[in-house]
Amino acid sequence: MKMARTIAWSLVGLAVLAFGASWLWTDRRGGGPGDPAFAAAFELTDHSGMIRTQEDFAGRWMLVFFGFANCPDVCPTTLAEVAAVMDGLDEDAGRVQPLFISIDPERDTPTALAAFVPAFGADIVGLTGTPEQIARTADGFHIYYEKVEEAAAPGGYTMGHSSQLFLFGPEAGYVRSWPYGTLAEEILADLKEHLAS
Amino acid sequence: MNRIAMAALAALTAAAGLGPAQAGSEDVVVENAWARATIGTARPGAAYLTLRNAGDATLTLTGVAASAAARAEIHRSVTDEKGVSSMMPAGEIAVGPGTSVALEPGGLHVMLMGLRSPLDEGDGFELTLTFSDGGEVAVPVAVLGIAARGPGG
Numbered sequence: 001m002k003m004a005r006t007i008a009w010s011l012v013g014l015a016v017l018a019f020g021a022s023w024l025w026t027d028r029r030g031g032g033p034g035d036p037a038f039a040a041a042f043e044l045t046d047h048s049g050m051i052r053t054q055e056d057f058a059g060r061w062m063l064v065f066f067g068f069a070n071c072p073d074v075c076p077t078t079l080a081e082v083a084a085v086m087d088g089l090d091e092d093a094g095r096v097q098p099l100f101i102s103i104d105p106e107r108d109t110p111t112a113l114a115a116f117v118p119a120f121g122a123d124i125v126g127l128t129g130t131p132e133q134i135a136r137t138a139d140g141f142h143i144y145y146e147k148v149e150e151a152a153a154p155g156g157y158t159m160g161h162s163s164q165l166f167l168f169g170p171e172a173g174y175v176r177s178w179p180y181g182t183l184a185e186e187i188l189a190d191l192k193e194h195l196a197s
Numbered sequence: 198m199n200r201i202a203m204a205a206l207a208a209l210t211a212a213a214g215l216g217p218a219q220a221g222s223e224d225v226v227v228e229n230a231w232a233r234a235t236i237g238t239a240r241p242g243a244a245y246l247t248l249r250n251a252g253d254a255t256l257t258l259t260g261v262a263a264s265a266a267a268r269a270e271i272h273r274s275v276t277d278e279k280g281v282s283s284m285m286p287a288g289e290i291a292v293g294p295g296t297s298v299a300l301e302p303g304g305l306h307v308m309l310m311g312l313r314s315p316l317d318e319g320d321g322f323e324l325t326l327t328f329s330d331g332g333e334v335a336v337p338v339a340v341l342g343i344a345a346r347g348p349g350g
């Protein structure tokens with residue numbers, strides 16, 4: 001029981017730290033979703049080893065989300081939801097490019113992503129880069145990520161990260177985002193409206 | 198208070214052993230146990246299920262083991278108001294009499310670390326849940342596709 005209490009108190013400490021960190025982070029930033037100039041911008045390597053920028057997907061809508069391959073719960077769930085959305089688009093699927101951007105550049109090499117992202121189908125492209133490229137990308141998208149120590153995880157850490165799904169238009173301008181946990185059916189209905197407009 | 202802090206406080210309350218007398222594990226009903234397929238064994242997997250307490254006293258889940266993994270833990274994924282998701286050990290899980298607790302994507306999950314072999318779609322493995330009365334409950338888990346969204350696939 002004593003150990004359980006120590007663990008519980010360290011969880012409280014962790015919670016306070018995490019709360020402080022996320023608060024600091026949002027307060028420092030301008031731009032982002034509220035800014036009319038907010039647009040998708042990146043130069044990263046895809047899971048087949050090709051250098052990609054937002055210009056490669058010009059003329060198509062982009063569904064962009066962030067995660068890491070060692071993530072057993074939230075990321076596969078989002079990948080599965082996005083795959084379900086893409087399936088639901090039928091012939092319109094070709095107008096939308098789903099992009100999974102890694103925030104774990106140390107473990108997520110293009111090869112690692114190649115063994116993970118395509119398994120979900122739906123032509124989702126996995127993107128990664130050097131730690132500097134990922135930091136720059138995260139800055140551009142106004143998203144947050146951090147390493148969290150986790151002794152039992154591969155490499156001794158797991159990641160915390162922004163988990164919303166972003167929609168960018170055919171000129172890469174920001175359209176909207178859905179919080180993690182939004183049902184694929186709801187996203188699909190919203191997305192169809194945008195595609196029809 | 199944000200959700201991470203709330204989760205930690207809930208874990209604290211559970212760990213401090215507050216609450217009514219503990220029920221026996223014979224009152225637990227486990228439903229809809231499933232796991233997502235994995236690619237290889239290098240990365241952790243996750244399993245999900247619903248715990249129902251059919252008894253009339255609180256039941257507390259204290260530990261978990263899996264035949265498919267060297268190490269299994271109950272984790273909780275939380276997403277705060279800024280949209281940042283992370284996960285942490287969930288501590289003990291108390292299930293009130295007549296109520297259910299769902300382990301489902303984006304919330305509580307059984308984290309499977311050190312997989313002994315890949316979790317392939319169509320396969321199955323066994324989870325052993327340990328309760329505060331010392332009782333153990335064996336749960337068969339169905340491995341669904343990697344893009345499964347729930348126990349129905």
Ligand SMILES: [Cu+2]
Pocket residue numbers: 072073272273284285306307308
């Ligand atoms: Cu976990």
